């Protein structure tokens with residue numbers, strides 16, 4: 710190979726390296742809107758807003774598609790955080806995004822590190838929640854719902870209030886879910902939901918060790 714060929718390869722290599730680096734760090738324009746509520750790091754500091762960092766891109770992209778089809782409640786304004794954005798309507802938000810934008814937003818947040826919410830839990834309820842989880846949920850939400858690989862969200866360390874609301878949505882059939890999850894959600898009563906929420910709060914703190 711001539712010296713010139715090496716030089717060309719080096720430049721090509723740098724271009725590839727640069728574009729890979731850019732893909733991993735450069736935030737899509739739309740994240741400016743998202744950051745109002747989900748913060749720059751995708752980690753929630755509001756009980757009603759989920760953490761979206763470190764969750765699988767497959768799951769996140771699906772959620773945006775599901776919102777666009779109104780196959781889950783659109784997220785009315787019910788969070789406590791003060792923001793410059795007054796409208797949380799994710800159906801309208803998702804519908805305004807192209808497929809390519811949905812993909813790049815999902816990939817962006819999936820690449821950020823997950824961090825469990827630091828929240829209180831009741832130990833007795835968490836124990837009860839653990840039995841319910843093991844019998845009904847662990848098959849699909851493995852390692853106490855802490856693995857992004859399951860493409861089923863991350864439950865361990867997710868906001869308790871957010872989870873409680875979603876349990877209810879699933880139970881009432883207001884949010885799309887796999888056929889085999891529905892019967893499990895239908896039989897949860899208020900106490901079982903509290904138990905599960907406390908279990909996932911504890912599991913998030915344990916996984917963080």
Ligand code: HEC
Pocket residue numbers: 739740742743744745746747757758759760761769772773782783784787788792794795796797799802814862874
């Ligand atoms: C005004 C506040 C607000 C803004 C702005 C916002 N979100 Fe949300 N987001 C929420 C709330 C609240 C929920 C929970 C909705 C619910 O209760 O169903 C949510 C839920 C989600 C979920 C579902 C997560 C899960 O675990 O199922 C995704 C994904 C998401 N948002 C992505 C985004 C993206 C991407 C943007 C920017 C394009 C964005 N959000 C902008 C408040 C906001």
Ligand code: HEC
Pocket residue numbers: 759768771772775841842845846847848849850860861862863864867872875876885886887889890893894905
């Ligand atoms: C047959 C597999 C299966 C079973 C059993 C199952 N789930 Fe799921 N779950 C999923 C999948 C897949 C998703 C993602 C759905 C989507 O992409 O919208 C999900 C999503 C969720 C979410 C949404 C997470 C988020 O960030 O919004 C919650 C909460 C949840 N499941 C709780 C439970 C609980 C609690 C149980 C047991 C009582 C359970 N699931 C049983 C497969 C399952």
